[in-house]
Amino acid sequence: MTLIALAAIERVFHLGETDVHALARIDLTIAAGEYVAVVGPSGSGKSTLLNLLGLLDQPTAGTYHLEGRDVTTLSPDEQAAVRSRRIGFVFQSFHLVPRLTAAENIALPMMLDGVPVVVREQRVRQALRDFGLDQRANHRPDELSGGQRQRVAIARATIMQPALLLADEPTGNLDRATGEEVVHLLEALNAQGMTLIVVTHDAALAARAGRQIMMEDGRVKSDVSHAASTTLTSV
């Protein structure tokens, strides 16, 4: 089943006199449950692509169908609802709210969506257990290690059980061992059926994905799938 279908997507930034074509006529389909690594040199448009997929940014031209629905024409509030229920984000710099505890950070998407407190507490407890954060529930981000912070961020990104998980350099701020741990977590989520798209500079990490999309100057330079290499790694 097709999850994502991009047709002739363009994203142009106007910088004074010059136009920057961050994305130039991208056509791309991604099936539900895929594990995709997006690679390419700096400035090739990887983050821009991910932001478009996450409905954080609007294309200058082209159409984007998510789960068969044209999401480019949705109102901002409808797009917010799609972000809330169908999409999860993991950022390089974690983006945890510093004054909130780990549990509160994880509960944030449910709070924004108006999920009742009882349900919230129960789901957060489960997530804390799933991500090995039981002992850290009431710690604030500055009391957590980098790996723990990213695990909180992943728990938060997946607490609404989205169809699509987007990660922009999720291991960029972590050491090798911790990074690997986080990757295993993401892969486990993918194994449960969540579509995973990871932007990375790390060739070894990219090689683990079932599909590698190589970007250059806002275009897809190559798009390789090796079904065999999709590994089911458990944490």
Added chain:
Amino acid sequence: MQYTDILRFARDAATAYPLRTLLSVLAMAIGVASVVLLTALGDGARRYVVGQFSSLGSNLVIVLPGRSATGGFNPANGITTTPRDLTVDDAAALLRAPAVQRVAPLAVGTSEISAGGRVREVVAAGSTASFMAIRNFQLAQGRFLPEDDWRSSAPVAVIGMTIRNDIFGNQPAVGQLIRLGDRRVRVIGVLKSTGQGVGMNTDELVIVPVALAQALFNSNTLFRIMIQARGREQIEAAKAQATAIIKARHGGEEDVTVITQDAVLATFDKLLGALTAAVAGIAAISLLVAGVLVMNVMLVAVTQRKAEIGLIKALGARGSTIRQIFLTEAAMLSLAGAVTGYLLGQLGALILRQLFPVFPAYAPGWAVAAALMTALVTGLLFGILPARRAAQLDPVDALMRH
């Protein structure tokens, strides 16, 4: 997002930046406190003056014998040179006037009082039971003149506190017989001490039934007639009716002067009321300044929390939710400031009252309500711009610049 969650989120955000929050709360508090305190001062002054005047009695109309010089030309004046005296019957006739609630005739003269060997000169006033209500007298002991026929000269007297102390010292006064001129009268009441106010000093007064006073002074005339109108708006009517009745009784001759004390009082009341409102208005400007400060603080908050706003947008918050969060925070700051300011202002007024007990420095209810409302409304109004700015932030920009 549920309201309780918005409230909690906004509260946590406000307390996470204590200095910023403290500053805007303080600004709002100073604004509200100054409104409360300044209007307490202004209204206190108004109350003080009004209180001094109304201790003479409220809605008072006074009939004096003789025409005032400003009365204008009246052909009758050319014929009769001496005006007719005011009598108890004149006073009784005034009770018929519809705008009149109470009438008290007043005869005044000096007499000698003696008891237990002590003698002293006093001012004696002859009146009726209504005199007490009209003049707002308070009794310390006993009772006032009985509700008798005005012609009855029951041998009773109500005395002022100074006289009571001079004559009786520590002994009980009520029930004692005293000699007043050539009469023996029984003390039935003692007036509460009022101290020296505006008007005559009641502490040195002896009040007896009007018929008794006239017998003492050997005269049928009244010093004046005190009238209480049925209400403030009836004062002018009472004045006109009293003038007409006396004129009819005096053979068509307008030989009395009728004055109202409330005309003076109303002027003072209005003047000082306007002063209070003006002071409140000036103080309200500080609320506006506080509103601008809250706006600035919230704009700084939006800049400081750019990444957080971008994040919650990425997590699916709608623009309206973000607006609500920031408006709620602005409202909280204003509310906290308003409540703090209210308490500070009331504390200040309390201290003023402690320092100057005669000065009733109470902030009027309208000023307090207006200050609190203005604080909240300015806080919200000035919160709109930052809230909109937050809601319109580009999430990518907000997240990546961090």
